Structures are given as C-alpha cells and as structure tokens.
Amino acid sequence: MLALDERGELRTAHVRLVASALDVAERTVWNWLSAARREGRTGPRPRPRFTVSQEVRELLALWGGNVSAVHRELAARAAKDPSSKPVPSLSVLHRAVRRDLSVGERAGLREGEAGRRRFDVYGKRPPVHRNACWEGDHKRIPVRVTIEEEATCPWVTWFIDVATKAITGVAVTPHAPARDGVLAALRAGISRAAPFGPAGGLPAAVRVDRGKEFLCRTVSQALGGFAVPVEDLPAYTPYRKGTVEALNSAVEEMFLVSLPGYTRRARPAGAHRPDQAEELLSFADFVQALLGWVRWWNTEHHPSGLPAGQTPMAAWEADPTPVEEVDEEQLAFFALEDDGRVRKISTSGVRWRRRFYIAPWMVGHVGTPVRLRYLPHYDGQIEVFQAEQPGHHLGTAYLAQEATLEQRRALSSVREKKARALKADLKAAEKLRRTRYTATTTPDTPRPRRTVTGKQAQEEIARAKATDLAARALPDLIPPRDPPAGWARPRPAPANRPRPEASLDAPAAGDTPDTEAPSGSKEQGEDGYR
Numbered sequence: 001m002l003a004l005d006e007r008g009e010l011r012t013a014h015v016r017l018v019a020s021a022l023d024v025a026e027r028t029v030w031n032w033l034s035a036a037r038r039e040g041r042t043g044p045r046p047r048p049r050f051t052v053s054q055e056v057r058e059l060l061a062l063w064g065g066n067v068s069a070v071h072r073e074l075a076a077r078a079a080k081d082p083s084s085k086p087v088p089s090l091s092v093l094h095r096a097v098r099r100d101l102s103v104g105e106r107a108g109l110r111e112g113e114a115g116r117r118r119f120d121v122y123g124k125r126p127p128v129h130r131n132a133c134w135e136g137d138h139k140r141i142p143v144r145v146t147i148e149e150e151a152t153c154p155w156v157t158w159f160i161d162v163a164t165k166a167i168t169g170v171a172v173t174p175h176a177p178a179r180d181g182v183l184a185a186l187r188a189g190i191s192r193a194a195p196f197g198p199a200g201g202l203p204a205a206v207r208v209d210r211g212k213e214f215l216c217r218t219v220s221q222a223l224g225g226f227a228v229p230v231e232d233l234p235a236y237t238p239y240r241k242g243t244v245e246a247l248n249s250a251v252e253e254m255f256l257v258s259l260p261g262y263t264r265r266a267r268p269a270g271a272h273r274p275d276q277a278e279e280l281l282s283f284a285d286f287v288q289a290l291l292g293w294v295r296w297w298n299t300e301h302h303p304s305g306l307p308a309g310q311t312p313m314a315a316w317e318a319d320p321t322p323v324e325e326v327d328e329e330q331l332a333f334f335a336l337e338d339d340g341r342v343r344k345i346s347t348s349g350v351r352w353r354r355r356f357y358i359a360p361w362m363v364g365h366v367g368t369p370v371r372l373r374y375l376p377h378y379d380g381q382i383e384v385f386q387a388e389q390p391g392h393h394l395g396t397a398y399l400a401q402e403a404t405l406e407q408r409r410a411l412s413s414v415r416e417k418k419a420r421a422l423k424a425d426l427k428a429a430e431k432l433r434r435t436r437y438t439a440t441t442t443p444d445t446p447r448p449r450r451t452v453t454g455k456q457a458q459e460e461i462a463r464a465k466a467t468d469l470a471a472r473a474l475p476d477l478i479p480p481r482d483p484p485a486g487w488a489r490p491r492p493a494p495a496n497r498p499r500p501e502a503s504l505d506a507p508a509a510g511d512t513p514d515t516e517a518p519s520g521s522k523e524q525g526e527d528g529y530r
Helices: 002-007 012-022 026-039 054-062 067-080 090-100 103-111 113-117 179-190 217-224 238-254 283-299 312-318 405-433 454-467
Strands: 134-140 145-147 150-152 155-161 167-173 206-208 230-232 350-352 355-358 369-374 381-386 393-399
Touching: 002 026, 012 026, 054 067, 054 090, 067 090, 103 113, 134 179, 134 238, 145 283, 155 179, 155 238, 167 179, 167 283, 179 217, 206 238, 217 230, 238 283, 283 312, 350 369, 350 381
Parallel strands: 134 206, 206 230
Antiparallel strands: 134 155, 145 150, 155 167, 350 355, 355 393, 369 381, 381 393
8 A cells, every 4th residue: 555655546445445354444544554654664653661681681591590580689789779770560571581582591591501402493314224324322221230249320332223223233331331332332233143133234424422432542443444434413412313312211211110220210208218239130131131122122113203114123124225244254353452562472471461361272382473452441351463464363362360259359348448448537637627617697707616725726736747757858857968078169259359240150350260170079160069
C-alpha cells in the first residue's frame, strides 16, 4: 500500500480490500497508513523497556544466574550512588532475563559450559563406509573387582568403527591405562582374528580426544608405519566423537549396572555398604564377562542408526568396501618399542635395565650381538632380534630370578606400612604448621584456639635448631688454617696511599712487581691468593 501511495495509485478500493482481508475496519487501515507516512513505522509503536546490559550479564555470571541476587546488588549500588540509573523491579528484571537470554545462556550462567551444551543443536556426520574412521577412548569402569586380594576399578580402552558401530578392539587394565593399553587395543582391532574378527583391518583414520596415551610418540609411530593418521580433536568436545561416547554410556546402562560391585547403584538412605571382597568378581572373570558383552554387541544387538534388523557385524559384512589386511607376522611386534642399542648375549643372558633375561634358545649363542624390543610399561619379558638383521626374531627372553607371589605381597605390605607412617608424620606436621582459630559471629579478628607461652616457643625453636643440620653447619665453626710458609703473601699497602683501581694487573707507582714467584708457590694477585 505504501508503494501504491508513493506512485499515486492508492484508491479506497485498495484500503477496503486490505481491511476485508485482515478483518479490521477501513478506518484502522487509514490510520496505519497515516502512521507510516508520519513516523515511518509499519508496526505498533515500540514501548521503552528494560534490557539486559553488559553490567547485568557480568552480575549474572558473578551470582551464578541468580536474578534475585543481581537485583539486590543493583539496589545496593543505587543506594550508594543516587545519580545512577533507576533499578527496575524484580519482576521486570526476571522478564528481561528470560526475553534477552536464551535457555542455553541461562543454563551456562548457572552450571557452566556443560550446562550450556545441553541446549545446543549438533549435526551428524555424513555416512561413511567401514574402516573409514575409528573412534577410541578410555573409560573407567565403575565396578570394583579383585586383583591379588585388593579391590580396584579397572579401565577399558576400545575402538569402534563409526560406519557399522562394530567394536574392533578392546584392552582392559586394572589401573589408569598407558600407551601399552592403546597399542594392545589397536593390535586387536587391526587383526581380523578372534575374538573381534572378521571386523578389523587398517582404518583410514583414528579419531581421539587429546589423550596423552593416544597422542604419544609410540602410538604415532606404530600407526604412522601403516600410513594411518591420528585425528586429534579439541579438548572438552565429546560430541565430536559421539559414536564411542554413546558406547561408553551403553555399556554402563546395559551391562555394568547388573554386576556385583557396581559403585553407582541406587541404595536406600543411610544404608550404604560397599560390597565385600568375597562378593566381587575377580579381574579375570570381569574381563571374560566384558568380552562376552562385546561379542553380544557385535553379533546380536541392533544399535540405532543401522538399517533395520542389522547387527554391527551384519552391517560390516554387508559393506562392499575392500578391507586392507595386515599379516599376523607384521602385527606380532606391532606394540613393541626399540631402544636402539646393540647388546651381546652373555653366560647370564641379556642385560637390560640392570637385570638379566634368559631363555632356553640362548644356549650356544653367547657373544651374539642382538637388539631388544619390549612392551611399554612391562618388563617381565622382552623380544630379542639379530643386530645385523633387525627384522629377524630370535626369540622371547624372560626375567631371571623373578620374585614369587608371596615375595611381591610381602613387599607391598612393607611399602604400605612405610606409606602409612609417612602419611601420619605429614598429618602431624600439618597440624603443627597450621594455626586454628575460634569461630566468630562478628567482623573481628579471630583468636587462636591454642595459646603458646613465650617460653614454650623458645624451647621448641631451640629443639628445632638442635636437629637442623643446616643451622648447625656454621661457616665459622672451623677457622681456616694459615697458608703455607712458601706461599707469597700480599704486601701491605702504605696507609697514606690509596689502593689503585685502574687495573688489577698493573702495579702501583713506586712498587716493584714480583717477576717470578717462588718455586712451589701459587701465583700472587692483588687480592691475595688465586
């Protein structure tokens, strides 16, 4: 209508047509046209309202999203500064926060980045073929298991194929995993043998989340030898490897919650009692149960995202993409490191890390130069290769005189006693160092709970000095001896002549420098002996 009005073509019929279409009176349409000509607006007249400023956003972040606390803070500031802007009412402030800040922003102010991400929208990666990408991750298993009569929560390291959701490799450790767990899981995944076959082969890429075990030099070299890049995702972005994160959640909801020793089981209030050691699974039984669940996942489960009725293994076998296989001989030493040194077999075996390793095949090979390869963080056995032909494997060598199980348990007991004694000493020292104060209900300086007399303080200081070797080693305790008689001594300068400062080597005027020091004496300098 404004365009028709500008061209001079606006007629009453046009106004009547618009009023009929919008179900309003003709006079209302004429009023709209008049307001548009005068004020240039085509909507209702904007009303002044309070908006969330940068100051309010900062206060919301300070008070964790608490709007009432922000209102009290604004009111307190206005009371101190009468010339400041008027403070809106609490209801107005609430409406402004709900209108100007999204739900995700308000959640982020209350709970941080994790709360904000719950309201984000994430896209899905485009579908790919099998072995196009693997995702790997560690997961701490919230199930207590026994190993050598001690309860611990193991860790699992696994890799999953993004396209088919088939678990290709798994490694379990009783403690936080290192690079050996990553290499063991990769080796099991690349190999197409049981228990994870026929899924496997070389992936086109491996996606991880900045874990130091995944990004270490050993893993990069092992995968780099097969031209497999490791994609390092930014930190704190689990949504970028959603396949393995979904697997971490699924294993807990579908399997771990039913095991004895599950640490996150719901219990009645006041009735928390950890499972006894005899009720827990052993580490070997847990690994067997976990591998059984992995087999069920690959062959019987129907994850979402796959064609209807297909299991991960069925989806793998239905994919026509060629698989790049690696010979088992090449994988035999995939996870081993080489220190690069050449050693010789002696009558005591091969010496490595100040210990000897022996094997029956070493008989008759004394004096043979060899090179060693070993599994990271494991020194129970090593692999021996020829020094001239590093690819020729001679055999496996085992640690000589390995401690028995009873000896290792006794050693652990002794170490635990020492650790407890040190912990008790440190706690006692912390109590002595830290001063505790009484509670106060007024803004006053608190008073120490324990009052020490001046005599007690001096006695404790004296006892500390008596046992402090650094304080007892006084520099003037043993006076220096006189120099030998044959040494040249510094010639005293006359009292009425100042000491020359132009040069340390130039003699003073009127002095005759010594041209030759006595035999057996030290060279004489201006400042004495040097």
